[in-house]
Amino acid sequence: MSHLHVLLTGGTGFVGTAILKALDEYHPEYRVSVLDFISESRWARPNTAFDIQYYQADITNRHQVSEAIHACKPTIVIHTAGMVTKNNSRYRDPNPEIVFRINVEGTRNVLDAAKSSGATSFVYTSSVTIVTDDQDHDYPNVNETVPTGFALCTYGQSKLAAEKVVLAANSPEFATCALRPSTLMGPGDTNLVPTIQRCIAEFETPFIIGSGLNLYDFTYVGNVADAHVLAAENLTRPHADDRTAAGEAIFITNGQPVPFRSFCLAVWAEWGHAPPFEIHVPKRVAWTAGYLAEWWTWIRGTEATLCRGSVKDYCQTAYADISKSRRILGYEPRVGLPEGIKISCADLKRRMEENKLS
Template identity: 60%
Template sequence: MEREHVLVTGGAGFVGGWIVKQLIEQHPEFKVTILDVEKRDSWRSSQAGIDFIQADVTNEAQVKSALETAKPSIVIHAAGLVPAGNDRYSPTQEVRDRVYNVNVNGTHHILNASKSVGVKCFIFTSSITIVSDDVDHIYPNVDETAATGNASLVYGYMKGIAEKIVLDTNSTDFLTCAIRPSVILGPGDYQLLPTIHRCIAKGETPFVIGSADNLYDFVYVSNVADAHFLAVENLLTTKTAAGEAFFISNGQPIPFRHFCLAVWADFGHVPKFQIWIPTSVAWFAGFCAEWATWLTGTEATLSRGSVKDYTQTAYTNLNKSREILGYQPRVGLSEGIRLSCEVRDSKPCKNIITAEIE
């Protein structure tokens, strides 16, 4: 395989950083450039052969200049904005505009600049949320034939728009595809595990909403990085991934409650008792909590949106990613939780995860 030049947008972030880290380990023959609004950190600056360009994907002129300077042959577009907390479920117009500007306009800018400098392969980091953010419905064993565009939450809706733009741009001389990770965990995660961990201090771990048997998908971050490399390799060789989207998960859907218990156990916490709350009661409590947070300006764990998220069934079928990309998760879910938690606490992970569906 000839020497390629890969530019990773968002390469200073959580997912992008892992893509860069594993890219230089698995493909040392590639030249790598990071494009990010944030400056590189110490580990990246110490790596020989990695260039860094500071640019904001929402600024078309900066993006155009950056791509003209780098002239990559491959682009992995991992930059994006994920709203957290209340902004995920009840975003203000300002938040909606910011999410659109980063995830949709930013993708437009990267795509246009990539085509203008002769990029031949473009891999977009999409998300399971383009389907599962339609939280009024369940999605068991969902595959890539599922309709998109129905997401009711802002992140999944905007990601869906961006993914369609990318896939519609696919052509014989500009190959594109999309990687749709499930909920991602790993060292550097600033949303999922920290939110679950905070429930310990808040005394919220005994509360069980609904039946707690709804299956949910997760994926360890290095497995996500692997999927991106497999997409690159495919587009450079057989090209069977061109114009396609691929769900990526650990292939181990489990009840969301079990996942939380595993995380808490890794920090040495096991609830001493459980209080079961009917979903309808929790939904009403979430409505009240939303009003309380609006009045006080504070952030609460509970909301109507979080109740729907917690009780939703959403896990994916990996047949397409296995058959076309050759994807297999190398890091299992229990190991992924242990690796994710040990950066905050050295206690061993207690293996509560037992469910697995292939």
């Protein structure tokens, strides 16, 4: 559909930027607009074929969102905007009501405005954490039939609540779907790879928590962007019966689960670092060490790379079956895990160097 008009919320962010690049690659004929909360002057506008129309709005402000989306009048909304809890706040969020206001009520505001403005489709960026934030259990090769509602962390709880709102709105006239990416890396990553890289300076790399063999999913952000484009294509097909993604939640990963420890070793190797020795630390001992590390880093005024919650993450088996994404969307990860790690680390090195020079 050459006349397709895509509105991308959160288009200045990590996932949003990758989606803009994917849209530019696959569909330069589309009309693309961006809605975000930062002022346009602060946005490092990417070099694309699009003449991007920018709308500034706070998604928690229903009036601002409605005004912007009715002015835009998109065909489809890709909704990535939201709040991602990071570091220690991921495990013990001091302000869960803020996360829910942004991720749930903000999503509801965007969804309602999209419907009333005449949009016909809506792709929501959900998260695998709606399942895996139940950190007391393992989730090997999990698929979309697994029961949800057991997440222990605020982020996973909020993403599930928002996903339910989106999927409940699906109809023949307004097709919706939810994509559930796993833990992301890539250009612009401020969470995963930077946290693992900091372990070098904290002298934490020799310690293997638990078995070190637990399989985990990591996903390159460009692959997730591809999936969003495929979902948009699916939901905007002319005939409702062909919109096979409508009403569906779909896991998106690299399809290459690896031991958590192996991923960390690969990241450290990009900095020329290999642990000088290895010490296996039982999970219970590590949990106590995480508790002490939280106190020690609190006293120092720094952020703990090791904490009780991260110990659970490091030891959890959590990876998804992406058969459904392949079947419904035709999704296939283009960037493999080794290449994704190299790209992610090179980007982080560049940003670290820029910060030194600034």
